Amino acid sequence: MADLAPYRAVLASRIRSQRSYRANFRIDLISSFMVGLVELAEVWVLFHNVHSLGGFTFAQILLVFGLADVAFSLADLAFGHCDNLPTYIRAGKLDVFYLRPQPLLLQLITSDISLRRLARVLVGVVCVVAGLAVNDIAWSASTVLLLVVSLVSGFAIFSAMFVWAAGAQFFLINGAEMTNAFVYGGRYAATQPAAVWNRPLKVVFGFFFPMAFTGYLPTLEILGLPGPEWLPAWLAWCTPLAAVWAWAMAMLFWRIGVRHYQGGGG
Amino acid sequence: MRASLLPYWRLLRAGIREQSTYRLAALGGLVANATFGFLKVAVLFATVRAAGGDLNGYDLGAMSAYIWLSQGLLGSVNLHGRSDFAERIKDGSVAVDFLRPLDVQAASIVQEVGRSLWSLVPRGIPSVLIGGLVVGMTMPTSPGPYLLGAVSLLIGITIGAAVVYLVATAGFWMVETRGLQILYMVVSGFLAGLFVPIALFPGWLLVLAQATPFPSMMMYPIDILSGRVTGAAALGLTAAQLGWLAALGLAGHLLTRAGRHKLEVQGG
Numbered sequence: 001m002a003d004l005a006p007y008r009a010v011l012a013s014r015i016r017s018q019r020s021y022r023a024n025f026r027i028d029l030i031s032s033f034m035v036g037l038v039e040l041a042e043v044w045v046l047f048h049n050v051h052s053l054g055g056f057t058f059a060q061i062l063l064v065f066g067l068a069d070v071a072f073s074l075a076d077l078a079f080g081h082c083d084n085l086p087t088y089i090r091a092g093k094l095d096v097f098y099l100r101p102q103p104l105l106l107q108l109i110t111s112d113i114s115l116r117r118l119a120r121v122l123v124g125v126v127c128v129v130a131g132l133a134v135n136d137i138a139w140s141a142s143t144v145l146l147l148v149v150s151l152v153s154g155f156a157i158f159s160a161m162f163v164w165a166a167g168a169q170f171f172l173i174n175g176a177e178m179t180n181a182f183v184y185g186g187r188y189a190a191t192q193p194a195a196v197w198n199r200p201l202k203v204v205f206g207f208f209f210p211m212a213f214t215g216y217l218p219t220l221e222i223l224g225l226p227g228p229e230w231l232p233a234w235l236a237w238c239t240p241l242a243a244v245w246a247w248a249m250a251m252l253f254w255r256i257g258v259r260h261y262q263g264g265g266g
Numbered sequence: 267m268r269a270s271l272l273p274y275w276r277l278l279r280a281g282i283r284e285q286s287t288y289r290l291a292a293l294g295g296l297v298a299n300a301t302f303g304f305l306k307v308a309v310l311f312a313t314v315r316a317a318g319g320d321l322n323g324y325d326l327g328a329m330s331a332y333i334w335l336s337q338g339l340l341g342s343v344n345l346h347g348r349s350d351f352a353e354r355i356k357d358g359s360v361a362v363d364f365l366r367p368l369d370v371q372a373a374s375i376v377q378e379v380g381r382s383l384w385s386l387v388p389r390g391i392p393s394v395l396i397g398g399l400v401v402g403m404t405m406p407t408s409p410g411p412y413l414l415g416a417v418s419l420l421i422g423i424t425i426g427a428a429v430v431y432l433v434a435t436a437g438f439w440m441v442e443t444r445g446l447q448i449l450y451m452v453v454s455g456f457l458a459g460l461f462v463p464i465a466l467f468p469g470w471l472l473v474l475a476q477a478t479p480f481p482s483m484m485m486y487p488i489d490i491l492s493g494r495v496t497g498a499a500a501l502g503l504t505a506a507q508l509g510w511l512a513a514l515g516l517a518g519h520l521l522t523r524a525g526r527h528k529l530e531v532q533g534g
Contacts, residue, residue, distance in 0.1 A: 027445030031452065038452045042461045046309065048468050050316040053309070116445070178294030181301040189305055196312035201304060 006102065010110050019115075028116035036073070036123025040065060043191060054193030059134045060223060061193060066127030067147075068190035068215030071154025073121040079159045080117065082108055082166035086176050089169065094261070104258060105163065135223055143222055146236060153239040154214035160246035161186055161209065163254055170257030182209055190214045195228040202230050210242035273368055274376045281380020292388035295341050299393045303337040307401055310462070322465050323494070327404030331492040332463050334397025336484060339419070341385035343483050344426040345458060347433050347450035349378065355437035358531040371431060371518045378427035379420075406493030414500055415491030421507045422487040425479055428514040429454070435518065438525030459485035479510040 019025055043065055047058035056064070085108065088094045097107045137143065165179035172178060189197075189205040194216040197205065206212040212231055220227045221236035307330065314321045314329050324332070351374040354360045363370050397403055406412070433450050437443045455461065457480035464475050464485050475481055486503040489495040495503060 023440055024442035024445045027449060029445075031445050031449035034449060035452045038456045041456065045462045045466060045468070045471070046313050049321055049466050050313055053312055053316055172290070172294070176294070177291060178297045181294075181298035185298070185301045185305060188302070192305070192309050193312075196308045198308060201308055205305075 007106065007110050014110070015115060025116070029119045032116040033119040033123065036069065036120040039069065039191065040123060040127065054195035055225070055228070056193040056195075059131070060219065060225075061191075062127050063131030063135060063219045063222065064193065064215040065191045066124050066129075066131050066215075067150060067154060067218055068187070068211075069124030070121060070128060071124075071151055071214050072158045072187045072190065073117060073124055074155050075158030075162060077117040077121070079109060079162035082162045083176070083180075085166045085169045089261075105254065108166065131219075137222060138224065146218055146221060150214070150218035150236065150239050153243040156243035157210055157214055157239075157246045158187070160243070160250035163250040164246070167250065167253030167255075167257035170260050186211045190216070192216075194231055199230070206231055210246055213239045213242040274372060277373055277376045278380040278383075281377040281382075282384045283380075284377075285381040285384035286387075289388070292341075292385070295385070295389045296392055299337040299340055299389055300396050302340075303333055303393065303397060306333045306337070306461075324463065324465070325404075327402065328492065328494060329463075330397060330401050330403035331405055332488055332494075334394050334401070334403060335488045335491055336460055337397070338386070338390040338393035339422075339484055339487070340393075340460070341389035342382040342423055343458070344378065344382070344430045345451065345455045345460060345484070347430055347447040347454070349427075349430045349434050350374065351431055352434035352437055352443055352447070355434060355529075356441075356443075361529065361531045364526060364529075371515075371522050375424065375427045375431055375518075378430070379424055382423045382427070404492075406496075411490055411493045411496060411500070414504065415487060418490045418500075418504050418507060419487040421504065421511055422483045425507060425511050425514060426483045428511060428518060429479055429483070431518050432514060432521065435521040435525050438521075438528050454480050454483070457481065458483050459488070463488075479514060482507040482510045 043061060044058065046053060047061065051057065053061070085094070088097075088108075097104055100107060161183045165176075165183050168179050169176065186205060186209050189201075190211040194202070194206060194212040202212075213235070217227070217231060217233065217236040218239065219225075220231075220233035225233060227233040227235075310329050310333060311326060314324060314326055319325060321329070351360070354363060360370070363373070366373075398405075430450070433446055434443070436446050440446070457464070457475040457478050459475075459481060464472055464481055467475060482503075486495075486507055490500045490503060
């Protein structure tokens with residue numbers, strides 16, 4: 001356990017440093033809460049106009065949104081900081097990380113833990129609880145198991161997306177916006193009823209980046225709905241496989257990226 | 267008058283040139299625009315179909331025009347809240363800006379507008395072309411909407427730069443403004459009509475949105491360009507935009523003056 005002491009020290013210092021700018025920290029918390037709320041509003045506004053979308057009512061989509069959002073917010077809390085890699089590369093700061101006797105990825109993750117992002121998790125949690133309460137669910141041990149499995153796997157899938165994007169930054173200087181399209185576009189996709197997607201979108205956000213596994217498929221299975229073409233409800237039980245696939249891709253990109261890196265700045 | 271405006275004209279061109287050098291970033295931006303665009307097509311088309319083919323005046327063609335115009339403007343209308351000026355306040359180089367014989371507010375807005383205008387070339391126009399060719403859309407056939415739309419778009423881009431300047435001036439009083447910037451990013455995108463056109467908002471939310479400058483940045487130019495709003499109503503929207511621009515310019519001017527007295531630069 002002694003091995004973890006440096007990480008604990010680093011994390012504690014990050015947390016202290018964030019709380020020291022008090023006015024900003026409070027606004028940070030409010031913004032983070034608003035992020036969750038506005039993202040929910042984007043979905044709600046559509047359902048304000050039509051009763052059902054892609055075979056889902058608003059009550060049903062609440063569960064999709066909640067599951068995906070909790071998983072994404074937690075992954076963002078732990079891995080979201082990987083977004084800063086391009087800045088580190090350009091400023092030559094990354095070379096310092098190479099000099100320290102800790103794995104590069106772990107250092108990058110612990111280089112900042114944004115406490116403010118906790119406020120956003122709250123919105124997702126409320127949606128999951130509300131979604132479970134208002135829908136007619138045949139509760140059983142397998143429902144509970146599926147909920148736990150999908151939240152854990154969803155967290156792993158979104159975390160893998162952040163690591164994948166960071167790995168790609170090593171050879172895509174200034175390409176952050178491209179990877180953001182799939183990381184943040186992925187989050188947007190994950191909160192939609194996937195039945196509205198056409199086939200190319202199902203390939204990209206259903207399987208290649210397994211976004212449908214984080215909220216949509218588990219919700220189908222929990223509510224006992226059949227699911228559209230290519231996305232049958234039983235796939236919900238394959239969510240851990242989707243997480244393994246996402247991490248395999250993430251580690252591949254990360255490794256190629258780290259090998260490719262020649263040093264920057266001077 | 268001529269001579270005093272010349273530096274701003276040069277700053278505008280410098281902004282355009284600066285942005286034109288980031289080619290790979292522009293390509294990345296285009297991929298992002300298109301990816302989000304196709305997701306918006308999926309969910310918004312499904313909504314129009316669920317409403318029976320007409321949703322508050324939006325049929326599929328009009329919805330497609332809204333989607334691809336809004337995606338095209340994503341690189342030009344500042345909805346992320348980050349600005350050079352915020353960085354310059356934070357690292358103290360704003361002290362040098364105040365020594366220059368230029369209006370600090372006008373100079374930073376003009377430069378930002380220059381960058382935004384260039385982004386229309388590699389990101390804006392291609393996004394609309396992708397939408398038009400792959401998905402298809404309904405656009406006006408007479409020149410009027412395009413002419414007034416271009417004016418409205420230029421005002422919208424300028425309003426975006428003016429609001430982001432206001433956000434940055436908070437840095438005179440606060441050490442860290444990232445929280446404010448994120449708050450801006452979330453609220454502005456939603457109320458500007460980036461995800462869902464504001465005509466689909468419930469009444470109270472529509473009123474709330476119209477009480478902010480955000481629809482002037484994106485929704486109004488799109489409404490005019492796509493021919494959804496025409497004639498006197500379109501001129502009315504442009505007038506509202508000009509009103510916002512004047513108010514925001516004045517607010518920025520007052521805050522700059524107050525902030526200048528408050529400014530404390532550390533280190534040497």
